[in-house]
Amino acid sequence: MTAYDPIELKRIRWRSRRGLLELDLVLERFFAQRFDSLSPAEIDAYKRILDLPDTDFLDVVNGKADLDDPEEAAIIEILRAV
Amino acid sequence: MRAALQLSEAGLKTAVLSKVFPTRSHTVAAQGGVSASLGNSEEDHWTWHMYDTVKGSDWLGDQDAIEFMCREAPKVVTELEHYGMPFDRNADGTIYQRPFGGHMSNFGEKPVRRACAAADRTGHAMLHALYQRNVRANTHFFVEWMALDLIRDADGNVQGVIAMEMETSEIVVFQAKATLFATGGAGRIYASSTNAFINTGDGLGMAARAGIPLEDMEFWQFHPTGVAGAGVLITEGVRGEGGILRNSAGERFMERYAPNAKDLASRDVVSRAMVTEINEGRGCGPNKDHVLLDITHLDPEVIMSKLPGIREISIKFAGVDPIKAPIPVVPTCHYQMGGIPTNYHGEVVVDGKPVNGFYAAGECACASVHGANRLGTNSLLDLLVFGKSSANSMIDFIKAQPLELPELATADVERSVARVERLNKQTNGVAVNDARTAMQRTMQAHCGVFRFKDMLAEGVEKILEVEKMVQQTEISDKSSVFNMARIEALELENLIEVAKATMISANARTESRGAHVRDDAPDTPETPNGRDDANWLKHTLWSRDGNRLQYKPVNLQPLTVDTIALKTRSY
Incomplete structure (x- = not known):
């Protein structure tokens, strides 16, 4: 596990509760399967993604849109796969 | 946020x-639009909108509140436009309107274009427009705060x-001259729900614990085909393309229920057949709690070209490629018609009188405009109209109060703190997930889209057992910072109040009306489709104390027009 601030990790977990069921389901799986093995840089990228509006976030997860930032795009690839 | 804006702008x-x-918030999930009889594309009138809403409600809606909502609709939509809402437009610059199920012209004659939308993101756009405007008006947002309980004084x-x-x-105590709940629905009481995880009926739980009854909680809108275990909807277009529903024996069971229409029968017929199959032990999966939607016989090319979104949903949320294997589906809860009883001023009403300082609007409230069944696009309208009207009532109320806040009553505060303390100190208790799963399975099996007398009676016993589990929940994480386990345990304490209200109210209402459909309600000339106006044209009021049920009459008297007389509801 990373040396990421544990308080920040818990905040991120709560902020992964969203307004759309589809995102809740994907992010729940992401936390169960993949989140613990992310590097601090990857967690930073995920945090930036959480700032997206839900509708844009879901479009990206569903492959209807892409993110330009390569680090964020890599996280999206994980979310698309879980 | 509509109410907050009105309050902040009033200083x-x-x-x-x-x-x-x-x-x-979950409003972001609303895609369809907001209805208003603007008449931008063809002739429309608020009285036609009112008629559709009363009919949609299966006459359980209060006609004063429905008249108020439909009459106010053009005003609140135009206001929203001025707040910067990016509505779709006609070539002449007016708001583009599209048709939506149940909305008709000339008192039910033919469909009318009444829904105003911002692409398929109406709820999202509405939230953003209102949020921006609130920031401008200096509304103070406390984000990532969970309200625990209402505070009432001795009176x-x-x-x-x-x-x-x-x-x-x-x-922390937030003392206020006026308090409004806009806390949304509690669709998470069901195992299969389209609602986001945050929809835990917190306002309903708080109101119930504070001795406020909950109104018409037996009425919930369902969709026939959600992915089992996930709740994500599979559009009815799949059956239109040749999808077949099968039970555990692989049988195409719709042939028995609807020999002609088969899998293309109407929503209620399909839902009823699915539930009957599950109840009679022909459900699929280890818990025999769903059926299968089969499109494996279709040409993969057709699936890829005509149903690509469905294939994605199925792979992602059911773990099944529908080209190779059928999709597990189950009737899925979508919208709560009942809630905290209010009048059309947004004031919470108990025993015929407003509760001083307490207001509610949106899905958590029951004005009642949706009655036994909501029309699509009327829910966003409900938020705008009653958000605004409750804020206006709050402004009047606050102006009449002394400048100083009264002395704080501490009994409710102490009770609330004790509730959290109990949770923190519980040992040898029940896991929150286990209690929640028990509640959701009980609600789904005993009080779903189609209801049976014996199952409901059993369901009442079972949900009271589940309540005992909820009273003994234990969390292993006792930390203070963003403790999600504690939040989820507190949310469950709100959900269980809604679950009890729903089960007990549904068990008592022995007719079928709108979304509450019972197997044992006879279809006779006096009770068409099982609707029994002689005995059940009334609102249910469930109180937490002793699970007491009371009833109040439906208000059939509009404000300025004639009553819309009782008729059989058919489309």
């Missing part, structure tokens, strides 16, 4: 508490809420 000090960032007047800051678990 009042306004605090909005929210579990999540305000633009991430029942509401003094505010006690709330917990998630970041610290600090518990």
Whole structure:
């Protein structure tokens, strides 16, 4: 596990509760399967993604849109796969 | 947020508490639009909208509130446009309107274009427009705060809420001259729900614990085909393309229920058949709790070209490629018609009188405009109209109060703190997940889209057993910072109040009306489709104390027009 601030990790977990069921389901799986093995840089990228509006976030997860930032795009690839 | 805006713009000090960032509330999921008889594309009139809403409600809606909502609709939609809402437009610059199920012209004659939308993101756009405007008006947002309980004084007047800051678990009293709940629905009481995880009926739980009854909680809108275990909807277009419903024996069971229409029968017929198959032991999966939607016989090319979104949903949420294997589906809860009883001024009403200082609007409230069944696009309208009207009532009420806040009543505060303490100290208790799963399975099996007398009676016993589990929940994480386990345990304490209200109210209502459909309600000339106006044209009021049921009459008297007389509801 990373040396990421544990308080920040818990905040991120709560902020992964969203307004759309589809995102809740994907992010729940992401936390169960993949989140613990992310590097601090990857967690930073995920945090930036959480700032997206839900509708844009879901479009990206569903492959209807892409993110330009390569680090964020890599996280999206994980979310698309879980 | 509509209410907060009205209050802030009137110069009042306004605090909005929210579990999540305000633009991430579940309103973001509303795609269809908001209805208003603007008549931009063809002739329309608010009286036609009113007729459709009364009929949609299966006459359980209060006609004064429905008239008020439909008459106000063009005004609140135009206001929203001025707030910067990016509505779709006609070539002449007016708001583009599209048809939507149940909305008709000339008192039910033919479909009318009444829904105003911002692409398929109407709810999202509405949240953003209102949030921006609130920021401008200096509304104070307390984000990532969870309200725990309502505070009432000895006379029942509401003094505010006690709330917990998630970041610290600090518990703080928010004393206010007026308090409004806009806390949304509680669709998570069901195992299969389209609702986001945050929809835990917190306002309903708080109201119930504070001795406020909940109205018409037996009425919930369902969709026949959600992915089992997930709740994501599979459009009815799949059956249109040749999808077949099968039971555990692989049988195409719709042939028995609807020999002609088969899998293309109407929503209620399909839902009823699915539930009957599951109840009679022919459900699929280890818990025999769903059926299968089979499109494996279709040409993969057709699936890829005509149903690509469905293939994605199925792979992602059911773990099944529908080209190779059938999709597990189950009737899925979508919208709560009942709620905290209010009048059309947004005032919470108990025993015929407003509760001083307490207001509610949106899915958590029951004005009642949706009655036994909501029309699509009327829910966003409900938010705008009753958000605004309740804020206007709050402004009048606050102006009549003395400048100084009254002395804080502490009994409710102490009870609320004790509730959190109980949870923190519980040992040898029940896991929150186990109690929640028991509640959701009980509600789904005993009080779903189609209801049976014996199952309901059994369901009442079972949900009271589940309540005992909820009273003994234990969390292993006792930390203070963003403790999600504690938040989820507190949410479950709200959900269980809604679950009890729903089960007990449904068990008592022995007719079928709107979304509440019972197997044992006879279809006779006196009771068409099982609707029994002689005995059941009334609102249910469930009180937490002793699970007591009371009833109040439906208001059939509109404000300025003639009553819309009772008729059989058919389309």
